[in-house]
Amino acid sequence: MTAPMVQAEGVHKRFGRLEVLKGINLEVRPREVMCVIGPSGSGKSTFLRCINHLEKIDAGKLWVDGELVGYRQRGDKLYELRDREVAAKRQEIGMVFQRFNLFPHMSAVDNIAEAPVNVRGENRATARARATELLEQVGLADKRDAYPRELSGGQQQRVAIARALAMRPKLMLFDEPTSALDPELVGDVLTVMRQLAEDGMTMVVVTHEMGFAREVGDSLVFMDGGVIVEKGKPRDVISDPQHERTKSFLAKVL
Amino acid sequence: MTTTEAARPDQPAAPEAIVAVPVRHPGRWVAAVILVVLAAMFVHGLVTNPAWKWDTVGQYLFSGQVLDGLLVTIELTLLAMVIGVVLGIVVAVMRLSTNPIVSGIAWLYAWFFRGTPVLVQIVFWSFIGLLYRYPGLGIPFGPTFVYFDANQLIPVFVGATLGLGLNEAAYMSEIVRAGILSVDSGQTEAAEALGMTRMKVLRRIVLPQAMRIIIPPTGNEVISMLKTTSLVTIVAIHDLFGVVQFIYGNNFQQIPLLVVASIWYLVLTSVLSVGQYYIERRYSRGAVQVREQGWLSRMMAQRRAEMR
Numbered sequence: 001m002t003a004p005m006v007q008a009e010g011v012h013k014r015f016g017r018l019e020v021l022k023g024i025n026l027e028v029r030p031r032e033v034m035c036v037i038g039p040s041g042s043g044k045s046t047f048l049r050c051i052n053h054l055e056k057i058d059a060g061k062l063w064v065d066g067e068l069v070g071y072r073q074r075g076d077k078l079y080e081l082r083d084r085e086v087a088a089k090r091q092e093i094g095m096v097f098q099r100f101n102l103f104p105h106m107s108a109v110d111n112i113a114e115a116p117v118n119v120r121g122e123n124r125a126t127a128r129a130r131a132t133e134l135l136e137q138v139g140l141a142d143k144r145d146a147y148p149r150e151l152s153g154g155q156q157q158r159v160a161i162a163r164a165l166a167m168r169p170k171l172m173l174f175d176e177p178t179s180a181l182d183p184e185l186v187g188d189v190l191t192v193m194r195q196l197a198e199d200g201m202t203m204v205v206v207t208h209e210m211g212f213a214r215e216v217g218d219s220l221v222f223m224d225g226g227v228i229v230e231k232g233k234p235r236d237v238i239s240d241p242q243h244e245r246t247k248s249f250l251a252k253v254l
Numbered sequence: 255m256t257t258t259e260a261a262r263p264d265q266p267a268a269p270e271a272i273v274a275v276p277v278r279h280p281g282r283w284v285a286a287v288i289l290v291v292l293a294a295m296f297v298h299g300l301v302t303n304p305a306w307k308w309d310t311v312g313q314y315l316f317s318g319q320v321l322d323g324l325l326v327t328i329e330l331t332l333l334a335m336v337i338g339v340v341l342g343i344v345v346a347v348m349r350l351s352t353n354p355i356v357s358g359i360a361w362l363y364a365w366f367f368r369g370t371p372v373l374v375q376i377v378f379w380s381f382i383g384l385l386y387r388y389p390g391l392g393i394p395f396g397p398t399f400v401y402f403d404a405n406q407l408i409p410v411f412v413g414a415t416l417g418l419g420l421n422e423a424a425y426m427s428e429i430v431r432a433g434i435l436s437v438d439s440g441q442t443e444a445a446e447a448l449g450m451t452r453m454k455v456l457r458r459i460v461l462p463q464a465m466r467i468i469i470p471p472t473g474n475e476v477i478s479m480l481k482t483t484s485l486v487t488i489v490a491i492h493d494l495f496g497v498v499q500f501i502y503g504n505n506f507q508q509i510p511l512l513v514v515a516s517i518w519y520l521v522l523t524s525v526l527s528v529g530q531y532y533i534e535r536r537y538s539r540g541a542v543q544v545r546e547q548g549w550l551s552r553m554m555a556q557r558r559a560e561m562r
Binding site: 052054083084087088089090091092093094095097099101102103104105114115118119147160163164167 | 441
């Protein structure tokens, strides 16, 4: 067995008095596509955001590619990482948001080239050439110079995926990538994600798209109330859920 | 509408255009006539009342003294605004800091400088030498290594500039803060997720977007600053207004010289307004459709649309 890409051990997260994550344990192997489903407020997006330290965890441990997230361990002591160190680790983790969050003051190609140029220090011409390739890859070669507001939601989300890929991440996090889209635009985004999965990207996908979870996912996690209720092969969990809560949730969404 | 046509193909293609008698607005006509008469009276007065002394206006409009004063006004405006904008950004970022001491000091700064009249500050800074006669550099509460003479370090011009600039920074900090807060937090998250440090997020992602909100009120501030500089005459600086006062103090031609000053202030504010339009257009990229037309042709198009 290879070392896990993501490993969580008893991860807890609290917002004030509200405990959002109550002990998450899981492993994502390299090249695995893990889909996370669950009702809203179940903590699935929060967990995703913990993986790249957009949220600080309160207890437990979380590793990405064998390295502790947000801290450095020396002996028994944990040392918080500096802003610069956290940023360096985030470069290797791509994230796609529900609301796309493209930079509205930059064209599509500049959105994609921004981080390679200004974070990695790549040459602008090279970065833009690669950005153009990535746009081709997501089927938007003709939208190179369009600004985000001139693009549909589905197109924006595909640019956002290309923007994350430009940093050549070893792990991609998707936070409900199709939830803000008109139904007829969902397909294009899922196609891009499916292609990414086939190319061997490690992916954690918080989603409501059961079809995608069943066909593309290697594993499926059902979360409710801040814990993992059930996990397994997508086909098994969807067709033969073991827990009452999973059953009632699936009955509502399927 | 193609859909309705498709749905009801038996309908005639286009209904007849409406021909109706428009509502009359007699009140508007009366108001317009009154205004025209008043304007005509004013213009008539400008031409016929000899007290305007247009020849004196013409004589001083481009005189060396007045142009020197104009230059001082422009210098003061520029320097004070540079201090105001740079310090304003710093104070705004401090204000948004999670460190309570840093944000508290930023709040105090804005409270103090917004709470005291700018005229008082100009005079205060010009007299700062009375308070700290020999400021020095050294270890706090310890020995001092170098001393300066405050009157040489801070001549009146510098004092007045500081007074204007520090006061302006307090207002600018609120404008910048509003701009920063207007940027969606998702932008910061997306940038951080790409591996940008906080400073880089601020510089590359947040501030450029905040500029759209920051620029219009900043344009106001520049124009307002241009006129506020006239207060420096109180500490005997010969800016545009100071020069004019000096001249009419000698020749008693108050009205024509005040007209000279007003003409120059108007010219400068007009130039600034045009500049503001172009800067706004630059920073609205991606936010609104970029207009290829220039400022003038757009004004004309708008007029034409209104005439119709």
